Amino acid sequence: MTYTIKDVSEMTGLSIYTLRFYDKEGLLPFVSRTKSGIRAFTESDISQIKTICCLKNTGMQLKDIRLYIEYTMEGSGTIIPRKQLLTDHRQVIVDQINQLTENLKLVDAKLDVYNSPYAKDIINEQIRNVNEEKKENCLLSAYREVK
Amino acid sequence: MTYTIKDVSEMTGLSIYTLRFYDKEGLLPFVSRTKSGIRAFTESDISQIKTICCLKNTGMQLKDIRLYIEYTMEGSGTIIPRKQLLTDHRQVIVDQINQLTENLKLVDAKLDVYNSPYAKDIINEQIRNVNEEKKENCLLSAYREVK
DNA sequence: CTAAAACCTAGAGTTATATCTAGGTCAAGC
DNA sequence: GCTTGACCTAGATATAACTCTAGGTTTTAG
Numbered sequence: 001m002t003y004t005i006k007d008v009s010e011m012t013g014l015s016i017y018t019l020r021f022y023d024k025e026g027l028l029p030f031v032s033r034t035k036s037g038i039r040a041f042t043e044s045d046i047s048q049i050k051t052i053c054c055l056k057n058t059g060m061q062l063k064d065i066r067l068y069i070e071y072t073m074e075g076s077g078t079i080i081p082r083k084q085l086l087t088d089h090r091q092v093i094v095d096q097i098n099q100l101t102e103n104l105k106l107v108d109a110k111l112d113v114y115n116s117p118y119a120k121d122i123i124n125e126q127i128r129n130v131n132e133e134k135k136e137n138c139l140l141s142a143y144r145e146v147k
Numbered sequence: 148m149t150y151t152i153k154d155v156s157e158m159t160g161l162s163i164y165t166l167r168f169y170d171k172e173g174l175l176p177f178v179s180r181t182k183s184g185i186r187a188f189t190e191s192d193i194s195q196i197k198t199i200c201c202l203k204n205t206g207m208q209l210k211d212i213r214l215y216i217e218y219t220m221e222g223s224g225t226i227i228p229r230k231q232l233l234t235d236h237r238q239v240i241v242d243q244i245n246q247l248t249e250n251l252k253l254v255d256a257k258l259d260v261y262n263s264p265y266a267k268d269i270i271n272e273q274i275r276n277v278n279e280e281k282k283e284n285c286l287l288s289a290y291r292e293v294k
Numbered sequence: 295c296t297a298a299a300a301c302c303t304a305g306a307g308t309t310a311t312a313t314c315t316a317g318g319t320c321a322a323g324c
Numbered sequence: 325g326c327t328t329g330a331c332c333t334a335g336a337t338a339t340a341a342c343t344c345t346a347g348g349t350t351t352t353a354g
Contacts, residue, residue, distance in 0.1 A: 032286035139179035
């Protein structure tokens with residue numbers, strides 16, 4: 001049993017356009033064709049595409065994903081560069097998680113202000129300070145006046 | 148004391164081009180100008196730009212960041228929509244962290260294979276299976292032959 | 295056998311974000 | 325007061341990653 005491009009689109013969430021685009025970009029060299037030129041996806045192809053989605057969803061560029069896929073096509077002789085590539089990318093993912101976690105704190109700090117019963121007063125006070133800072137530097141403030 | 152665009156570029160990591168681009172896109176309405184039209188950034192402007200970076204680094208689109216900034220320009224009357232916007236975005240950040248954490252597991256699973264002393268054998272066996280699957284479906288495999 | 299639906303390619307168009315260029319104006323140091 | 329470097333705008337160009345169109349072929353269902 002093989003799958004059509006439409007099946008794979010439904011299974012992976014990638015549009016048919018995107019799948020053909022990825023193929024054009026050399027990301028799907030493992031996908032075989034029928035005699036008449038129609039793509040025939042196997043189970044193992046789907047699992048490779050899921051790996052591609054994993055790398056893409058963690059921010060790897062398509063040209064780097066292509067490199068990784070090219071290594072996998074070469075078989076067991078390319079284990080060392082593959083390991084290197086994934087180890088580097090692993091660090092990129094960890095850094096992203098850390099940065100998101102940091103930024104989440106900042107968002108939560110803002111939400112704490114907005115959720116405070118004194119939110120209005122705090123914000124008004126902030127604007128007063130900002131306008132004071134502008135005034136000291138002889139600058140017009142674009143913030144709405146605090147009544 | 149105010150800062151020039153170059154100072155702010157160094158302080159935030161955004162290029163001068165990007166800062167001007169953000170201004171053009173309406174993300175920096177709070178930045179005042181000198182009489183001769185040169186941008187004069189205050190401390191509070193820098194802190195607003197850091198908020199913009201936080202939102203950008205967590206995947207918010209510039210048009211949504213602009214909306215948030217527009218709310219802040221309106222003062223304490225826009226606390227409710229600001230809270231809504233950040234609460235929604237907070238969930239986006241949490242989802243991203245979860246997805247990255249999931250994908251990290253997948254990468255680690257691949258690295259486990261590559262780090263195994265039997266890596267070569269495991270990979271060769273996988274390719275044999277993939278080629279077998281292709282053969283069963285009368286398809287040519289593009290994978291390198293396993294000797 | 296035929297019509298409709300699904301597939302194909304090549305290449306054009308879109309979107310978001312950023313970067314650069316040209317042609318000026320402004321400000322700081324000599 | 326001049327030069328040099330930093331600033332300004334408007335608009336062109338770039339880049340990644342799709343997304344769509346046109347025109348054609350293949351498969352499937354009746």
